[in-house]
Amino acid sequence: xxxxxxxxxxxxxxxxxxxxxxxxxxxxxxxxxxxxxxxxxxxxxxxxxxxxxxxxxxxxxxxxxxxxxxxxxxxxxxxxxxxxxxxxxxxxxxxxxxxxxxxxxxxxxxxxxxxxxxxxxxxxxxxxxxxxxxxxxxxxxxxxxxxxxxxxxxxxxxxxxxxxxxxxxxxxxxxxxxxxxxxxxxxxx
Amino acid sequence: xxxxxxxxxxxxxxxxxxxxxxxxxxxxxxxxxxxxxxxxxxxxxxxxxxxxxxxxxxxxxxxxxxxxxxxxxxxxxxxxxxxxxxxxxxxxxxxxxxxxxxxxxxxxxxxxxxxxxxxxxxxxxxxxxxxxxxxxxxxxxxxxxxxxxxxxxxxxxxxxxxxxxxxxxxxxxxxxxxxxxxxxxxxxx
Numbered sequence: 001x002x003x004x005x006x007x008x009x010x011x012x013x014x015x016x017x018x019x020x021x022x023x024x025x026x027x028x029x030x031x032x033x034x035x036x037x038x039x040x041x042x043x044x045x046x047x048x049x050x051x052x053x054x055x056x057x058x059x060x061x062x063x064x065x066x067x068x069x070x071x072x073x074x075x076x077x078x079x080x081x082x083x084x085x086x087x088x089x090x091x092x093x094x095x096x097x098x099x100x101x102x103x104x105x106x107x108x109x110x111x112x113x114x115x116x117x118x119x120x121x122x123x124x125x126x127x128x129x130x131x132x133x134x135x136x137x138x139x140x141x142x143x144x145x146x147x148x149x150x151x152x153x154x155x156x157x158x159x160x161x162x163x164x165x166x167x168x169x170x171x172x173x174x175x176x177x178x179x180x181x182x183x184x185x186x187x188x189x
Numbered sequence: 190x191x192x193x194x195x196x197x198x199x200x201x202x203x204x205x206x207x208x209x210x211x212x213x214x215x216x217x218x219x220x221x222x223x224x225x226x227x228x229x230x231x232x233x234x235x236x237x238x239x240x241x242x243x244x245x246x247x248x249x250x251x252x253x254x255x256x257x258x259x260x261x262x263x264x265x266x267x268x269x270x271x272x273x274x275x276x277x278x279x280x281x282x283x284x285x286x287x288x289x290x291x292x293x294x295x296x297x298x299x300x301x302x303x304x305x306x307x308x309x310x311x312x313x314x315x316x317x318x319x320x321x322x323x324x325x326x327x328x329x330x331x332x333x334x335x336x337x338x339x340x341x342x343x344x345x346x347x348x349x350x351x352x353x354x355x356x357x358x359x360x361x362x363x364x365x366x367x368x369x370x371x372x373x374x375x376x377x378x
Contacts, residue, residue: 004193004319008225008312024376031371036197037311040328041268042366052378077300079230105374111266112328115352118307122226123197126315130193139229139301154374163304177231182220185294185343187213189241 007130012176014134015096017168021052022100022133027167033127034104037119040112046120046162049153051101056152060101060144061093067143083140094141098166101141105159117162124165134170137163196319201365203323204285206357210241211289211322216356222316223293226308229301235309235351238342240290245341249290249333250283256332272329283330287355290330294348306351313354323359326352 031048039045051057065087072080086092095101104121106113125135141164144150155161220237228234240246254276261269275281284290293310295302314324330353333339344350 004196004315005222007193008222008316011227013227021378024378027376028371028373031373033194033197035368035371038200038202038314038326040326043268044369047372047374049374050376050378052376056377077298079232079300100378109266111268114303115307115310115326118304119311121304122308122311125227126193127197137227137229137304153377156374159374179224180233182217182224183236184217184220185236185238185345185348187216187239187241188245188342189210189213189239189289 007126011129012173013136014170015136016171017098018171020169022167030124030127034120034124037123039116043110045107045110045113046117047105047159049103049155052099057095057101061095063146063149064094064141064143067145068140094138095166098168100167102165102167103161104163105155106162108158108160114162121163121165128167133167135165135167137165196315200318201362202325203359204325205360206287207360209358211356219313219316223309223313226312228305232299234296234299234302235306236294236348238292238344241288246284246290249338252335252338253283253330253332256334257329283327284355287357289356291354291356292350293352294344295351297347297349303351310352310354317356322356324354324356326354
């Protein structure tokens with residue numbers, strides 16, 4: 001149990017995990033903490049799907065990579081394009097072989113859902129760090145379109161994936177990526 | 190300095206503030222904490238504009254209300270429409286007469302910027318709570334389109350407002366709005 005500001009500074013994006021399961025009871029506790037996040041009108045428009053099955057994770061990784069590579073043909077994003085070589089490698093798993101994968105989904109039609117679910121993701125990552133676990137938001141792993149895969153995870157038609165997080169016990173902690181000085185445009189008072 | 194999980198549970202959305210300025214040095218510290226949030230590719234695509242001038246806040250409130258009422262004519266959102274009566278009241282200030290208003294803006298063209306800035310907002314709100322300050326994300330207060338107002342705050346053309354937060358010393362703390370049991374669709378493993 002760490003002081004918040006200490007925790008915030010020590011939390012890292014973790015991509016290298018011990019080969020060790022995260023107990024389901026612990027995953028549930030972290031999800032309950034995530035639900036402490038504020039949301040527009042307290043609507044709590046979030047849902048969660050948890051995957052610890054390696055075979056399903058591999059299929060999800062392949063699906064997300066395939067969709068991203070397809071989308072790159074039409075989306076003109078230089079940032080996205082940077083990822084093309086790594087996404088093209090068959091052996092690259094976007095979830096870095098983490099032992100657990102959690103999708104936070106948002107109720108469609110709720111205007112604030114993407115922001116609300118991102119706040120829940122922040123709480124999730126901090127709560128996990130507070131319990132000695134590592135996480136990383138995997139933007140490249142959110143592009144699941146195949147309805148049969150979404151059905152397999154129980155994600156209903158009226159929810160869409162907002163945040164994709166991997167979770168596990170860190171094997172190594174990466175160095176802290178440097179932060180820029182804050183870009184404060186103006187203080188008017 | 191509170192333990193994270195304690196802090197997370199005691200944080201409230203505050204709309205009732207003491208008539209007391211927040212020192213600029215403290216606002217800067219909270220912004221620096223917000224910048225500890227993770228971001229896609231560590232791009233840190235956020236910017237901040239801080240307003241403590243009451244007259245400017247009133248103009249920003251009027252601008253956001255006007256744009257929302259206008260948008261309601263075409264956007265078919267039952268949730269948005271709920272706010273029509275309160276937005277129509279001339280005396281209603283969307284920022285609740287808080288002593289300080291902070292806009293977190295995201296660099297356009299960065300796909301992850303809305304999520305990144307929401308994570309920064311979560312860190313901002315938690316850091317403020319950790320320092321005895323209150324905040325509230327004001328979704329109704331983000332609809333600033335008037336270029337001259339954006340210029341007045343120094344927000345450049347290539348940034349757009351993602352999160353609008355009020356900040357101050359709480360006069361009263363509201364009761365905690367209840368949380369639903371988490372909607373866990375499935376745990377597969």
